[in-house]
Structures are given as C-alpha cells and as structure tokens.
Amino acid sequence: MRSRLARATLCIAALAVAVCVGTAAAATFTPGSPGLGDPMFPNAGNGGYDVQSYNLTLDYTPSTNQLSGKSVITATATQALSSFDLDLRGFAISRLLVNGRAAAFTRDGGQELTVTPKSGLQSGTRFVVTIDYAGTPAVVTDPDESIEGWIPTEDGAFVVNEPQGSPAWYPCNDNPRDKATFDFAITVPDGLTALANGVLVSNASSAGKTTWVWKESDPMATYLATATLGRFDLTISKVGNIPSYVAVDPQLAKGQVLDKLPEAVQFYSSIYGPYPFNAVGAIVDSAKFVGYSLETQTKPNFPAVPDEATLVHELSHSWFGDSVTLTEWPDIWLHEGFATWSEWIWSEHEGNKTAAQRFKQLYDSHPASDTVFWGPAPARFTDPALLFNGTVYDRGGMTLEALREKIGDPTFFRLIRDWATQNRYGNVATQQFIALAERESGRDLTAFFDAWLFEDAKPTTW
Ligand code: TRP
Ligand code: ZN
Numbered sequence: 001m002r003s004r005l006a007r008a009t010l011c012i013a014a015l016a017v018a019v020c021v022g023t024a025a026a027a028t029f030t031p032g033s034p035g036l037g038d039p040m041f042p043n044a045g046n047g048g049y050d051v052q053s054y055n056l057t058l059d060y061t062p063s064t065n066q067l068s069g070k071s072v073i074t075a076t077a078t079q080a081l082s083s084f085d086l087d088l089r090g091f092a093i094s095r096l097l098v099n100g101r102a103a104a105f106t107r108d109g110g111q112e113l114t115v116t117p118k119s120g121l122q123s124g125t126r127f128v129v130t131i132d133y134a135g136t137p138a139v140v141t142d143p144d145e146s147i148e149g150w151i152p153t154e155d156g157a158f159v160v161n162e163p164q165g166s167p168a169w170y171p172c173n174d175n176p177r178d179k180a181t182f183d184f185a186i187t188v189p190d191g192l193t194a195l196a197n198g199v200l201v202s203n204a205s206s207a208g209k210t211t212w213v214w215k216e217s218d219p220m221a222t223y224l225a226t227a228t229l230g231r232f233d234l235t236i237s238k239v240g241n242i243p244s245y246v247a248v249d250p251q252l253a254k255g256q257v258l259d260k261l262p263e264a265v266q267f268y269s270s271i272y273g274p275y276p277f278n279a280v281g282a283i284v285d286s287a288k289f290v291g292y293s294l295e296t297q298t299k300p301n302f303p304a305v306p307d308e309a310t311l312v313h314e315l316s317h318s319w320f321g322d323s324v325t326l327t328e329w330p331d332i333w334l335h336e337g338f339a340t341w342s343e344w345i346w347s348e349h350e351g352n353k354t355a356a357q358r359f360k361q362l363y364d365s366h367p368a369s370d371t372v373f374w375g376p377a378p379a380r381f382t383d384p385a386l387l388f389n390g391t392v393y394d395r396g397g398m399t400l401e402a403l404r405e406k407i408g409d410p411t412f413f414r415l416i417r418d419w420a421t422q423n424r425y426g427n428v429a430t431q432q433f434i435a436l437a438e439r440e441s442g443r444d445l446t447a448f449f450d451a452w453l454f455e456d457a458k459p460t461t462w
C-alpha cells in the first residue's frame with residue numbers, strides 16, 4: 001500500500017516534469033556561456049561545445065591590409081544549446097550558417113559573436129558553422145603592453161596569438177583547453193609565401209595569386225595557429241622521417257643557427273620522448289618591433305634571426321606548451337619554466353655551462369632583497385599583465401633544476417619524460433605535476449614546491 005502510494009506520487013511528479021518540459025520545450029536548450037572563466041582571461045573561449053576542426057580559407061592583400069575569410073568549424077555540443085558564442089574581433093560577417101542553414105547572430109563590440117541557430121542543438125550532436133567574413137584584421141595589445149594578432153610587416157604579416165590574438169583573424173573557441181585540427185588555404189599575391197602549421201599540401205598560382213594549403217592534423221590550441229606571410233626563402237627538407245619547413249625573410253642574413261634544428265629535435269626527443277608532431281620548422285621574419293618569438297605549433301615564429309638559446313627554447317615548447325598545454329593561464333610556468341630549463345640542458349649537452357651552473361649563477365647573483373627577480377612566485381599570480389613575468393622563466397627553470405638536484409637524475413629524467421608522454425596533446429595543471437613528482441620520487445614534496453612555486457620570497461631551504 002505504502003509503496004503503491006509512493007509510486008503514484010512519483011508518477012504525478014514525473015508527469016509534472018513532463019508537462020513542464022512539454023509546454024516549454026525550448027527551455028531545455030540554454031545558451032552556452034560566453035567565457036570559460038579563466039582567472040586571467042575570463043571571456044576567452046566559450047561554453048557548451050567542443051571544436052574538432054577548423055577549416056580556414058583566407059585571402060590577404062598586404063597593400064590594403066584587407067583579409068577575407070571563410071571558416072568552417074566542426075564542433076560537438078556538450079549541452080543542449082539554444083545559442084553559443086564564438087570569439088571574433090572586428091570584421092563584417094556576410095554569411096553565417098549552422099548545419100547549412102542561415103543562423104541569427106549578434107556582436108558585442110568586443111570578441112563575443114553570439115550565434116542562434118534556427119533550432120536548438122542537442123547535447124552530443126555534431127554541428128558545422130560556416131562563416132564568411134572580411135575586413136581589417138586587428139593588432140591586439142595585451143595587458144602587458146605587448147602586441148599580437150595579425151601584425152602587418154613591410155611585406156606581409158607576422159601572425160602570433162599568445163594568449164588572445166586568434167580572434168583577430170579567425171572565429172574560434174579561443175581557449176587552450178579546446179584543441180582541434182586545422183586546415184588552411186591562404187591566398188596571397190604571387191611572389192609571397194604564406195606559412196601555417198603542419199605539412200604543406202600544395203601551392204598553386206592562378207590569376208596573379210598563389211594559394212598555400214597547409215594541414216595540421218595533430219590537436220592544436222587556438223593560440224598556436226599561425227598564418228605568417230610575406231617574402232620568404234622556404235627550404236623544405238627532412239628531420240628524421242618528418243618534413244621540415246624553414247622560412248627565412250630574404251632581407252635577413254640567415255647565419256648558421258638554424259642548422260642546429262635537427263640536432264636539437266634529436267636531443268629533446270632523447271630526453272622528453274618522441275617529437276610530438278608531424279612537421280617541424282621555423283619562420284624567421286623581419287619584424288623586430290614585435291620583440292618576442294612564439295612557439296606556433298610545428299613552426300615557431302621569430303621576429304629576427306634567433307640566437308641558439310631562443311631557437312631551442314621555442315623548439316622545446318613543442319613538448320611543453322604545444323603538446324602538453326596548460327588548462328589555465330596562471331600555470332604558464334609549465335610552459336616557460338620548462339622551456340627555460342630546456343635552454344640550460346641544451347647548453348649542458350653542448351658542453352657549455354651546465355644547468356646546475358646556470359641555477360647557481362642566478363641564485364647567487366640575486367639576493368633576497370631583489371624582490372623583482374624573486375616575486376611574485378611563478379604559480380601564484382592571476383594578474384594578466386604579469387603573464388610573461390620573469391619569474392615564470394627564471395624561477396620556473398630554477399624550480400626544475402632544484403627538483404633535479406633533490407630527487408636525482410634518474411628519477412627526474414623519468415619524471416619529465418613521463419610528464420610529456422602521459423599528457424601528450426592534453427591539458428594540465430601545476431597540481432598534476434606536483435602529484436606526478438611525488439609519485440615518481442616517493443617523497444612528500446609539499447615544502448619543496450611551496451618554496452619554489454608559491455612563496456614570493458627567495459627560497460632558502462627546500
Ligand atoms: N611564448 C613566448 C616565449 O616563448 C612568450 C611570449 C608570448 C611573450 N607573448 C609575449 C613574451 C609577449 C613577452 C611578451 O617565451
Ligand atoms: Zn617560451
């Protein structure tokens with residue numbers, strides 16, 4: 001009796017829910033969030049879907065700085081979506097389709113493009129967004145005052161997007177945790193070379209223009225895409241079994257440094273595990289005013305001929321940054337600390353200063369009173385103006401060398417190799433690195449990591 005009654009009540013409750021859902025079917029479809037809540041860039045990326053692939057068709061005229069693009073984005077809904085956002089700065093959109101049907105859209109004047117398809121998108125279903133757009137691509141100025149995005153040069157453009165430049169040239173889910181594959185077809189005036197990530201599929205000229213087709217079939221974070229173009233001498237060769245593309249602006253005296261690339265790939269593969277991608281290379285442009293290099297996947301961008309340390313720094317980001325990528329920007333030391341330590345271990349490998357010497361030199365030459373060198377601790381701040389603060393590089397690299405000396409070479413080298421291989425193509429957080437270090441060393445490293453990563457003062461005991 002009791003149970004029958006209970007069942008009857010449930011029945012009514014269930015009926016009530018059904019009625020509620022039935023009368024307002026659209027209510028089960030909700031808007032995807034306009035950001036993913038990153039502590040530094042809360043509006044970057046969007047909720048409710050996951051992108052599988054970007055297919056970008058771009059046409060750029062340097063003389064007028066006009067870019068027209070067609071982007072085909074294939075994604076899967078992770079919630080029932082009534083609408084969703086993409087990130088795009090500027091441009092006039094002439095056509096926007098979802099699954100082949102015209103969709104309504106609004107812009108917020110910033111980077112939010114809100115798309116409302118004709119009907120809701122069920123959770124778990126795949127959908128295709130097609131966007132035709134044109135206009136002047138933006139140069140984005142970051143909280144730290146550096147520039148990124150689509151940066152015009154004398155003969156083309158230098159295209160780099162860390163952390164938030166991508167929406168300046170293509171619509172995307174601009175967050176490092178939504179990796180996707182990329183296809184590029186970039187059309188430029190004959191005589192110019194357009195570069196992008198991955199392998200070169202074709203380049204063909206017609207009616208005074210050349211279309212360069214590139215394919216990145218490994219997962220890539222949006223900020224690691226590039227489309228740098230201009231006058232380049234492109235050398236295609238092989239490093240091991242994979243194609244290598246080295247593009248150098250003919251205005252520059254190339255020098256010998258790029259000859260080190262194969263040996264550096266080989267060296268890092270020997271300590272970090274196999275090179276993660278199916279192409280390798282470098283883009284060396286004449287764009288000194290940009291002031292920094294970037295580890296764009298498979299082809300780092302350099303605004304000038306790099307020195308050896310810069311070359312190997314960017315190459316090492318293939319493992320730490322491009323393949324193993326942070327989940328949130330405050331964990332940037334997982335990229336820059338590892339790339340800095342990679343410079344040191346390369347130097348050690350070449351018979352120059354050892355990593356231990358580099359560590360000691362920095363430690364001894366910066367007293368505790370040098371609070372600019374020591375603070376804020378690498379994993380402790382959320383101010384986006386400090387994203388590329390010196391501590392994420394120097395103290396980040398020192399953290400790894402101190403760890404190496406604490407747990408010994410065999411454990412340390414196994415740890416970084418396992419970190420790279422277990423998290424290949426993934427997203428990580430500092431706590432996962434600490435957990436792995438503790439597991440592999442069999443030690444409690446709380447005090448060690450507190451001193452090196454979280455306390456602003458110069459570490460004295462660890
Ligand atoms: N990723 C660059 C590096 O390899 C750092 C970087 C990107 C940067 N944007 C920047 C540094 C702006 C300074 C300013 O280290
Ligand atoms: Zn770096």
